[in-house]
Amino acid sequence: MQINGADFISAMKTLGAGLAMIGVIGPGIGIGLIVQGALTAMGRNPDASGQIITNMILGIAFAEAVAIYALVVALIILFVL
Numbered sequence: 001m002q003i004n005g006a007d008f009i010s011a012m013k014t015l016g017a018g019l020a021m022i023g024v025i026g027p028g029i030g031i032g033l034i035v036q037g038a039l040t041a042m043g044r045n046p047d048a049s050g051q052i053i054t055n056m057i058l059g060i061a062f063a064e065a066v067a068i069y070a071l072v073v074a075l076i077i078l079f080v081l
Helices: 005-044 046-079
Strands: none
Touching: 005 046
16 A cells, blocks of 8 residues: 555644644633633632632633644644645
8 A cells, every 4th residue: 555645744734733732721621720720719709709700701711822832733624735
């Protein structure tokens, strides 16, 4: 069985996109830790839950931005290069 150049390039694009998506692991863990910390803080001090929720949502947005960058890089590798 022989592999031509186009198949090899397609395989390498797919591998590169998969490796780019490894960047989603960190934000996933980070979002989980952010929510865990916020829920613990709200359990200890329910009066401050409004401010805690605001900061939690801001932290989730920043962590999710990194995951979106990884997704964009993967899509660029697959469809543009």
